[in-house]
Amino acid sequence: MAKPELSNVESELHIAAISGLAFDCAGQTVRAEVLRWMVTNSIDSTITALLLRNATITGTLDLQELAIAAPLALVECRFESAPRLDNASLTSLRLSGSTMPGLHAMGIEVKGSVWLDEGFHSTQEVTLERARIGNELSLRKATLESIEPNRWALNANRIKIGGALFAGLMEADGQIRLISARIDGLVTLRGARLRNPGKICFQGERMVLGDSLFFQRAMGTKEPLEASGAIVLTNAQIAGGIAFEGALLTEPQTLSEKPLEDPTSIRATRLRVGRNLNLSDGLRCAGGIRVKSSEIGGTLNLHGIESCGGEVPINLSGTTADTLDLRFAKPLSGTLDLTNVTVVRLVDAAETWPVRISTDGFTYESLQPQPEVSAEQRLEWLQRNKSGYSPQPYEQLLSFYRLSGRExxxxxxxxxxQRARRSTLTWRGKAWGLLLDATVGYGYRTWLAGVWLLALTVVGTFVFRNSSPIPIADHPPAFRPFAYAFDLLVPLIDLGQESSFRMSGPREVVSWIFVLLGWLLTTSVAAGLSRLVNRH
Known part of the structure; x- marks a missing residue:
């Protein structure tokens, strides 16, 4: 590239760049073609570093496909048009505090860090798709806008970052896209403002992180992360944890192709997290939370979550975690979906149980309610199952109590x-179930049979006393009303009363009824005991 005619300020900048010194233009104009000439390291321009501050850059800075050895810093500058850095190779790039109508850096390779921070302002899309950054990417206190409909504030799909992504206190109007991004360090959006109402504001599908992801309050302040739109982490892999403590998520995404599905604030199907997923400590969501078919290495923490929207505000179906903490700040208004969830420990509180809970297939090894919950309360918890009676939740709770020695x-x-199951049977099954329940408590209260036997025997004693039974044996024993009633009720024991006497008149009918009741009682006891033995 031939040397252009330089203005006085451009000449001073050139001299400073040769020495690697910073140069403040005090708002004066520098042409983009001059900057391109300087960084190409031609015979006429061999610079150490281009460190420019407070300049107005006219024309288009086009560094596409160039390999630039000198560090490039254009700080607090105003660009007339969007720089084009596609597929360029740089040592480092600093655009802190600069204003521009977009940035095109698809496929850029930077050995060091990229700083688009501390007042950096782009009025159109920033493109870092397929970029490779050796160290960190900073968007701290940046403002990213997308004035065109259905465009993105930041497109960093398939970006590779060797360090961390810092975006604390960033403001973005439009979607932040990190689809299939690979970031070796952490990603932090503490105190950020993300706006894409009714759509996706943060798209992290298939993102792979070597550390943690933070959607929290800004450090040292009470300012929460605010997101207008949905945060998507479907198929993402996070080696560390994810934190949403205190975040405020409004204007959730509504899918036009699924109009019956609840609006969503967090969608994280098939998410993999190495440590904790904290959806806790004052998190407020206008839409629902979907963490389905995911694997959480530590705690799935919803302790202190304040609100979620929709008919099913929290859907955790198919997810596994070490610990699940469901101590909400207040009861959810909709259904908590725990279908096929598997955890080692469940921590919850009876006073914040949702009105409806889907517990089919929910398995756990330990229950650690705070405060303690009685068996009667836990049964009431099972009765909130949205699908009605299902045997598995009862079997799961039964197994826990047995393994804990709480017989x-x-x-x-x-x-x-058994009582809940009875509601699903035919009228014959219900009648038989009622009999088993009343007589032996389905085998779990066999002492009831003794109570019935004693009560009926006492009744029989009063009925048969002062009667004149008809002897039917050659040498009958003395008639004993109590023994006669007992003999009628217990068919397997012969006291010699039933075989020696029979009643006449109304008392004969009563004796037949006693025989029938005796067989029913005996059958119930046998059925109940058989059921009990089989289950043990």
Whole structure:
């Protein structure tokens, strides 16, 4: 490239660049073609570093496909048109505090860091798609806008970053896209403002992080992260944890192709997290949270979450975690979906249980309610199952109580299961179930049979006393009303009363009824005991 005619300020800048010194233009104009000539390291321009501040850059800075050895810093500058850095190779790039109508840097390779921060302002899309950055990318306190409909504030799909991505206190109007990004360090958006109402404001699908992801309050302040739109982390892999403590998520995404689906604030299907996923400590969501078929290495923490929207505000179906903490700040208004969720420990609080819970397939090894929850309360928890009676939730709770040595609580759960199951049977099954329940408590309260036997025997004693039974044996024993009633009720024991006497008149009918009740009682006891033995 031939040397252009330089203005006085451009000449001074050239001299400073040769020495690697910073140069403040005090708002004067520098042509983009002059900057291109300087960084190409031609015979006429061999610079150490281009460190420019407070300039108005006219024309288009076109560094596409160029390999630039000198560090490039254009700080607090105003660009007339969007710089074009596609497929360029740089040592480092600093555009802190600069204003421009977009940035095109698709496929750029930077050995060091990229700073688009501290007042950096782009009024159109910033493109870093397929960029490779050796160290960190800073967007701290940047303002990214997309004035065109259906465009993105930041397109960094498939970007590779060797260090961290800092975006604390960033403001973005339009979508932040990090699809298939690979970032070796952490990603932080503490205190950021993301706006894409009714659509996706943060798209992190298939993103791979070597550390943690932060959507929290700004450090040292009470200012929450605010996101207008949905945060998507579907198929993302996060080696560390994810933190949403205190975030405010408004104007959730509504899918036009799924009009019946609840609006969504967080969608994280098939998410993989190495440590904790914190959706806690004052998180407020206008839409629902979908963490489905995911793997959480540590705690899936919803302790203190304040609000979620939709008929199913929280859907965790198919997810596995070490610990699940469901101590909400207040009860959810909709359904908590725990279908096929698998955890080692469940921590919850009875006072914040949702009105409806889908517990089919929910498995756990330990229950750690705070404060303690009785078996009766836990049964009431099972009765909130949205699909009605299902055997698995009862079997799961029964197994926990047995393994914990709480046999009485286990028996309560087993009995409650049979009573709940009865509602699903035919009228014959319901009638038989009622008999088993009343007589032996489905085998879990066999002492009831003794109560019935004693009560009926006492009734029989009063009925048969002062009667004149008809002897039917050659040498009958003395008639004993109590023994006669007992003999009628217990068909497997012969006291010699039933075989020696029979009643006449109304008392004969009563004796037949006693025989029938005796067989029903005996059958119930046998059925209940058989059920109990089989289950053990």
């Amino acid at each position: 009485q609580d286990a028996a309560r759960v087993a009995l409650a299961k």
